[in-house]
Amino acid sequence: MIMDIIFLIILIAIAGVAFRFIWDISSTALKIAVHFIAGWILLTIANFLPGIDIPVNIITLLISGFGGVIGTVLLAIFYILF
Secondary structure, X not given: OHHHHHHHHHHHHHXXXXXXXXXXXXXXXXXXXXXXXXXXXXXXXXXXXXOOOOOOOHHHHHHHHHHHHHHHHHHHHHHHHO
C-alpha cells in the first residue's frame, strides 16, 4: 500500500514536469507564430506604400516579424536602395 502511494507521488511529479515542458514549448511556438503573422501584416502595409515592393517570403517574414517596425523599415530601405 505504501509503495503504491510512493509510486503514485513519483508518477504525478513526472507528469507535472512533462506538462510544464510541453507548456513551455507550446508557448514558444505560439510566440513564433504571432511574430510571423505580425511580420506578414507589417510587410503588407509596407507594400501599399508607393515605390516599395518587398517580396513576402520566409526570410522577409522572419526579419519583419522578429525585427518589428524597425526590421520592416530596414527591409524597405534595403529594397529601395538595391
